Amino acid sequence: MSSTPLRKLLKLQEADMRLRDLKTRLETLPKEMNNIIAKRDKLLASTGAAVAKVKAVKLRIKQEEDLIAELNSSSDKLRQQSALVKKNTEYQAMLNSIELNKQKIGEAEERIILAADELEKVKREGAKIKFANDAEIKNLKVEFEELFSFSKVVKEEIAKLESARPGLMTDIPPALLSPYEALLNGKGNCAPLVTAPNENCGHCQLKITAQTAVAIKRGEIAFCDNCQYMLYDPESVE
């Protein structure tokens, strides 16, 4: 029985269906890989945003410190000048300016204290975010590498199946091979050879004729009168 055209066609179909599955799978891989890259980029952006928050608070503290330094040096200058001033009103104006600087310094110092608390908070939050994101990125990297090696395996199997295909087609009569190929390359994802459980066509589900039922029981390949798919009886190949 092993050399019957039916057996050969079924073997060919098995290879072709596997080939189809693999190609479909391969087609979805770039999209899956791009999704992983997009997820990673999002995580990197999230870490970047957390780092930027810390930087922004540090910058604010630095600006306040610069302001304090400026006010201190301005007060130092005023003190030096005040020693040379003769007029009491001018002297008083300088003292007022120094007093105003002192006030501004006090305000800046208060803002620094608040900003320092905020810095601790954004640092803590940032570290937490980075830790979680790094772990997730590590997982994504593993996932990506798995998909990449999987795609190599799939490509190799496709190449193997394609090179074996001509060998599987030998000795199949053209009268069977051409309709088989036409159905294979036609619309739909149905296999060209289908069984007929309860004498219903496995493709279109309509009742097959008595004549067709007898033919497939004998181990022949028959064509469905309705949809032209190729019918066979699995018991005849056992």
Ligand SMILES: [Zn+2]
């Ligand atoms: Zn049918």
